[in-house]
Amino acid sequence: MRYLPLTEADREAMLAVIGADSVDELFRDVPDSARRTTPVDLPMHQDEASVERTFRALAARNLSPASCPSFLGAGIYRHHVPAAVDHLIQRGEFMTAYTPYQPEIAQGTLQYLFEFQTQVALITGMEVANASLYDGATACAEAVAMACRATRRRRILVSGGLHPHYRAVAETYCRFLSLDLTTLPPCWSGDEEPSPRVDADTACVVVQNPDLFGRVHDYSGLARACHAQGALLVVAVAEVVSLGMLAPPGAMGADIVAGEGQSLGNAASFGGPTVGLMATRDRFVRQMPGRLVGETVDLDGRRGFVLTLSTREQHIRREKATSNICTNSGLCALAFTIHLALLGEAGFTRLAEVNHARACQLAEALATVPDVNVLNRTFFNEITVRLPRDAGSVVDALAARGILGGVPLSRLLPAWREAQPLLLLAATETVNDQDIDALVAALREVL
């Protein structure tokens, strides 16, 4: 058993020091009826090669998006992650460290989180960001709860363009906190107008940019309408690469930004783990959930970093904390921050431009396919098209031809009848001309 360093002789010697005859004696506080004296009914231990073979066999039963043309998005995007990222995050000093409770020997983690907070604040156009949350969906739910604390109000208005998982998680959190959440119906044919529904009881309005359908919006007017009523504007960002090109939520007047950071540094990994982003205005920082790293000095006057404002948190405040959150998404935040460090200002902008250009090419190519209607007038790297029949069956037919041809909206919105023929397709920098040609050719066959 390669992970267990103690030998039988060690165990005997240790038991002698303890004054026990056997390990079983150390478990004597466990009621007899529950104490097992033999292993449970599961397979016995295996060597590395055997375990690896098992997982290779499992992997072989899946279609790897890296091995075929893939246009999947809807909140998780395939981007090229530079080799240095995965190498660095696997350094034992990062990967096998804990939450930095002892700052003298955790400056590595603390400094990268401080840099991460700065990067997130900069790209979202906000004043301050935390050290990450679980994912975009939970970050959005936490933003809703935070807005209710900050405004001392209980009404939430959610755009129909918010990712259905984000909406569902926010609904769950609100239900148990007895908060009053209303969702506008999905609307792809025109602009929804939440502004008239914002009133003096509204805690926040939650929108997404780009929205579920891939459209980009100027939320400045909505921000003004919210602020006029003392409500906050929460903007969700599910594709963080869009911020390389788009005006950030901060510039539109957002009060809280909740985002998904997977696109930078992190593999799709079947949807998790990823990294939730949260940024806000300075005046709301004490209402924020999650870890925050702050700058200070040590006894010798050297700059250093510590976890701070922990009086918001559960280990101090217990049931009165801003959230029950204990961890962040440390290693995923590290991958995010390294990728963004490698890109820098020029690379981040260029990456966004390549994504947008690929999506433009995709939209133009799809428009040439008979009976395929591109619905978006605006988009960043993702578009919605209407097909002449059920999008789910088309996607299945494409998959049978080795093409991952997007996400049928009915998969995310099964109760919304109009979703049936709608297909969501993303084009990132990993998509090339051959991929688009293959998709178009296959669609002509399938439809």
Add this chain to the structure above:
Amino acid sequence: MAVAAETISGHRGLILEEPLLFEQGSPEKCGVDLPPAPPTGDHLAGLRRRGAIGLPGLSEPEVVRHYLRLSQKNYSIDSGLFPLGSCTMKHNPRLNEVVARLPGLGDLHPLQPVATVQGALSLMHTLAHWLQTLTGLPAVALSPAAGAHGELVGMMAIRAALEDRGDPRRRVLVPESAHGTNPASAAACGYAVDAIPADARGRVDVERLRAALAPDVAAVMVTNPNTCGLFETDVQEIAEAAHAVGAFFYCDGANFNAIVGRVRPGDLGVDCMHINLHKTFSTPHGGGGPGSGPVVMSAALAPFAPVPFVVKDGDGFRLVEHTMHAAGKPFGRAKGFHGQFGMFVRALAYMMSMGADGLYQASADAVLAANYILASLEGSLSAPFPGPCMHEALFDDRFLRDTGVTTLDFAKALIDEGFHPMTVYFPLVVHGAMLVEPTETESKASLDQFIATMKGLAARASAGDAAHFRDAPHRAPRRRLDETRAARKPVLRWRPTDVDRAAE
């Protein structure tokens, strides 16, 4: 100790100072070669960002050096013994990392057609089977993102089950020794929290608990083994008492490492328990996440478990992603997509590597190591409760009385000795607590060195050398940091200095 003169560079041998990213590079540099964007139209509706973001630009070698230098300022399990009680800092096998990155696992998209991810769903189904078998509970929600999130999901299922009976109830009972996440999770489910004191044996005071139990109690949340490192000897009585008033028994599974493979929580009367895959099942802590916190549930709670979940249909698997498609009454969704799949892969690789026999041995070794430390330090440190302990040994600060050394000072002195400190000042029920969890992945030589160091420091404290402790650490990348200053005037991000702005 003679203090060496400051160096010209600011570096001190292998302790290399590293400025912030934002203090390096120049905007035109880039560490990634990207093709120019092909010429196309613009569909951004005039919403293009105006002005620069303010990100620094660095080449790949500069970035690699930056993070390598930062990494060297961290203590980690790979560096040495990391006896952080309640956190289970055990070895993180590298096989787990390899398999989590395999094409066909690491790159899977969560919304691929289900027919193209049968291997992934089979993997999740197998993980669920291991967790169910090891806990003796029939259902599991895999999706929670971390332990605290698992608590929240478990408590939501409990509330949903009670609401279904038409009686959501009002209160949750939580022992004083509990992790802070327990009361915070109960509060996030809309419950009032009543604290139950510990008895003189470091266990839940069962009489006080019985007195607090009433028909308005939704659940009792107990950590077992508890945060004092002790098994709750009355756990079955607690479960029965909770059930007698119609309440559920929630177990915080943070310390499952102590009993995995030897005790099934289901046999103790537990209705619901989260499992920290990053503790018991060796997935990396990663400097504070990502975690993964599947929740096992009894048959009574199973219908209320959240979406998504995997269902086996004949030879294939399908995913139930919406409450409208579920046979039961799921309370909803608590996490985007399907949970921390990358952590499922790692945890299952660990389980298969260890096997039923290896897990049975692992919990034995974890408990043995903690008791070895407890016994070896008897007479040097002070333990508030007699042994045997489970996987962690708890000490208080009585042995430091009149020495002028505090628990914090003692912990900081351990840093100079090359160890990560133990958990300090937790649990709250013990004065100046020091909670030592060695885990099963330390050799006897490593444990002996730690014990000798602890004894030596205790002797030094009683010999009156408080000065040695007060200023510790001396040999770490930083000395003690001014946390009061950080909280009083928070600086939470880098901002350009006036000089930088003038140069723009």
